[in-house]
Amino acid sequence: MSKDVKNVPALRFKGYSDAWEKRKLGETNSYFTDGNYGESYPKESELSDKENGVPFLRGSNLRNGELIEDNANYITKEKHAELTSGHLVEDDIVLAVRGSLGALGYVKEENIDWNINSQLAVIRTDKSELSGKFLAQFLLSWRGQKELLSRNTGTALKQLPIKQLKDVPVPIVNLDEQKEISALFTSIDNLIAATQDKIDALEQAKRALLQRLFDQSWRFKGYSDPWEKRKLGETNSYFTDGNYGESYPKESELSDKENGVPFLRGSNLRNGELIEDNANYITKEKHAELTSGHLVEDDIVLAVRGSLGALGYVKEENIDWNINSQLAVIRTDKSELSGKFLAQFLLSWRGQKELLSRNTGTALKQLPIKQLKDVPVPIVNLDEQKEISALFTSIDNLIAATQSRLSSLELLKKALLQDLFI
Incomplete structure (x- = not known):
């Protein structure tokens, strides 16, 4: 088994100073599979709807390290039971190996037992040496993305075969330090998710206000004349x-x-x-x-x-x-x-x-x-126009400020990924 010692990262948690070991993914005890199910690949008759089926993920469902169910396809529960190699387990990493290379999603509790299509692959680490959360953050870093994308094959359709994926060098780090790094990014990811939820809620509130104010079911106090x-x-x-x-x-x-x-x-x-x-x-x-x-x-x-x-x-x-x-x-x-x-x-x-x-x-x-x-x-009366405009200006400013906070959090995460995985 080849081992290569990596330089000490620019940023470390207190109490850790040992240099990180570098090892190829294929030299770890990780399990790899992809969604190429051969003749068993779902036919149109084996697709389903959200209510009755199981999410059948594709590249567009991987976003910023998350699995996003929006616009997912679904397969029947019977077909899902047949395609056992694609069942997701908590702490798995789902990676695009065809199409949108470099995109990945970390499997949380709410994603357990979803499935993957032929664009995707799964990495399941041995927790005694490598945490899936830690590996996911490394693969999202500038260095991790560079290592992944430099190994693509093909011309018209870029691919990252599992053979090449196994050749990607990754850091093998003290498990306690892995936990500290993973916990830090979990906190930042939770902040990012909460901020995005706030933006979504504000935009939903704006849509509701737009409807109520422009069908005149709500009016500002002091205005009652019908609109021309x-x-x-x-x-x-x-x-x-x-x-x-x-x-x-x-x-x-x-x-x-x-x-x-x-x-x-x-x-x-x-x-x-x-x-x-x-x-x-x-x-x-x-x-x-x-x-x-x-x-x-x-x-x-x-x-x-x-x-x-x-x-x-x-x-x-x-x-x-x-x-x-x-x-x-x-x-x-x-x-x-x-x-x-x-x-x-x-x-x-x-x-x-x-x-x-x-x-x-x-x-x-x-x-x-x-x-x-x-x-x-x-x-409408110009004064009423001003009141309505001022209300939406306030909401828009709040949305913009929240968007700015979201951008700052994403920049912070990007900077930390670079300094921790230099």
């Missing part, structure tokens, strides 16, 4: 889109973040916000030419091709960004309709229904400005 309904095209709003004709940016007129101007597309609209992540950029000279797409505070940016219904509200930090051909801008007349108020209406169940019911096209759904102008919107 008017088509968007009958308001004094301004409309434009990113179809710039022959002036549309060529590849040579694209830029980078440091030197360019954000050139937004549908994927940059998320939950009513403009998100710069993965934005394209155009040169400042091209931006100066495409004046109709310059964003102004309180504008609404709306997807009119592709991801219909998505929209973003323009805040101070988004001023003077630009839009591509998937998007359109609505700029309201503030003496009758606040952009913030209109954005919240369009995010509500009723607003989304009005938008999506007016799409045209078959293969590529579109919402031409002509149809957009036909959407009925509430025209």
Whole structure:
């Protein structure tokens, strides 16, 4: 059995100073299996629903070291009983060995006896030498991911055969130190999960408020007049889109973040916000030419091709960004309709229904400005608009602050993974 001594990590718990041993996974007493069940692989008739079946996991069910049941497939209990090699046990590691390589999930009590499809493999460690939780955290670290991904095979379809997986070097560490490290990451993971739950609860509360306030079943005290309904095209709003004709940016007129101007597309609209992540950029000279797409505070940016219904509200930090051909801008007349108020209406169940019911096209759904102008919107006392907008601004700020905390926790975990597994 080959052994290789590893340098001491940059960060250690007090009381531990011995250098870590490095050993190939295949040289440990771990058990390996995958979801290639041969002729026994589930047929369509052996699939089931959530209520009557057993989760049959695929790569998309592995996220940030967790097993996520959302959008899982299910197999019948009879088929699950037949495929015994894929039954999950607490402290197992489920790893994507086809498709989304590097993704993995740690098996907790609530995941026991789920099953895996052909994209996945299971590592079950010998607890007398290596904790599954500790190994999972190592494989999530920068070093662990590098070791996994460097061993993939194939060209069009990347794979990580068990033979290659067994060749991955892993740290073999004093069991007490493994427990301390695992406990630390369990605490951080619990904080991350609780923070995500808070975000989900806030977003659910916002959806409920949007429905109640825009069907007028709830009103702020002091307001009782019925709301007027008017088509968007009958308001004094301004409309434009990113179809710039022959002036549309060529590849040579694209830029980078440091030197360019954000050139937004549908994927940059998320939950009513403009998100710069993965934005394209155009040169400042091209931006100066495409004046109709310059964003102004309180504008609404709306997807009119592709991801219909998505929209973003323009805040101070988004001023003077630009839009591509998937998007359109609505700029309201503030003496009758606040952009913030209109954005919240369009995010509500009723607003989304009005938008999506007016799409045209078959293969590529579109919402031409002509149809957009036909959407009925509430025209409300300006003071009531302000009250409603202020409420949602408070909720949005709380969601953003919680999102920021979540990002900080994830960065902390990433930094700790790097320092503990250097």
